[in-house]
Amino acid sequence: xxxxxxxxxxxxxxxxxxxxxxxxxxxxxxxxxxxxxxxxxxxxxxxxxxxxxxxxxxxxxxxxxxxxxxxxxxxxxxxxxxxxxxxxxxxxxxxxxxxxxxxxxxxxxxxxxxxxxxxxxxxxxxxxxxxxxxxxxxxxxxxxxxxxxxxxxxxxxxxxxxxxxxxxxxxxxxxxxxxxxxxxxxxxxxxxxxxxxxxxxxx
Numbered sequence: 001x002x003x004x005x006x007x008x009x010x011x012x013x014x015x016x017x018x019x020x021x022x023x024x025x026x027x028x029x030x031x032x033x034x035x036x037x038x039x040x041x042x043x044x045x046x047x048x049x050x051x052x053x054x055x056x057x058x059x060x061x062x063x064x065x066x067x068x069x070x071x072x073x074x075x076x077x078x079x080x081x082x083x084x085x086x087x088x089x090x091x092x093x094x095x096x097x098x099x100x101x102x103x104x105x106x107x108x109x110x111x112x113x114x115x116x117x118x119x120x121x122x123x124x125x126x127x128x129x130x131x132x133x134x135x136x137x138x139x140x141x142x143x144x145x146x147x148x149x150x151x152x153x154x155x156x157x158x159x160x161x162x163x164x165x166x167x168x169x170x171x172x173x174x175x176x177x178x179x180x181x182x183x184x185x186x187x188x189x190x191x192x193x194x195x196x197x198x199x200x201x202x203x
Contacts (some may be wrong), residue, residue, distance in 0.1 A: 015053055017043040022064045027108035030115050031061055031122065058122040065112070065126050068105060074134065075105065088141050089189035092166065096185040099170060103177075110171050135159050142192065162192060 021043035025034045036057050040047040054060040070076050074083055074091075077098060083091045099106050116127040138159040143150055150158065165188055173179045 014043075014045060014049060017045065018050055018053060018060070019064050019067050022060055023068070023104050023108045026061065026064070027104060027111050030111055031057075032115075036060070061112075061122055062126060064108075065123060068108075069130065071133070075099065075102075075109075083137065083141070087145055087193065088138055089193040092162070092185050092192070093182065093189060095166070096169070096181040100173070100181055103174070106170050107174050110167075110174055113167070131163070134163060138162070145193075158192070162188060 018039065021039045022034075025039050025042060028034075029038075034057075036047050036050050039060070040050050043050075050060060054063055068076055075095060075098060077094065081094065086094070112123050113127050115121055116123040118124075135156065139152065139156045142159055143152065143155045146155070166185070169179065169181050169184055173181050
């Protein structure tokens with residue numbers, strides 16, 4: 001491999017190692033309890049390598065959040081599937097199944113989202129904007145999927161409850177892996193999918 005592409009590949013590999021270590025450490029110790037030295041040590045690099053890529057711990061945190069969450073604020077699917085490509089109930093089941101395979105990301109999200117409610121937390125605006133984008137996007141999709149049967153207000157409230165339920169499930173699952181996120185979301189989809197309810201009633 002020529003020198004320039006090799007340097008780029010090494011840089012990409014280093015960034016991914018930093019992201020992996022950041023997820024694990026921010027998830028275990030929170031933002032304020034995590035040092036760049038700890039992240040560097042776990043990534044197998046020197047601290048100056050982190051500063052070369054991200055300059056500050058705050059920038060690393062925000063870059064890590066953006067690395068794993070898309071423009072709608074939803075966790076990026078490893079296979080590239082997104083919320084635009086499927087009905088909301090199907091997407092929620094996919095998200096739950098994906099989360100059950102990524103305990104590190106679930107813990108990272110649970111800890112950072114809770115921490116972000118504290119004063120002057122660097123991720124506060126990220127999470128505020130995330131919830132706004134997610135609620136807005138899901139509300140539009142739910143209204144379309146219900147064929148206008150829900151008012152904008154009722155659709156918004158239904159989505160707000162669904163998002164709250166998912167976040168609560170994630171926290172419970174981190175504390176007790178016996179909590180079955182996918183089974184709970186399968187029940188939740190009955191509330192979100194009128195077509196599913198009609199089919200169930202017919203049976």
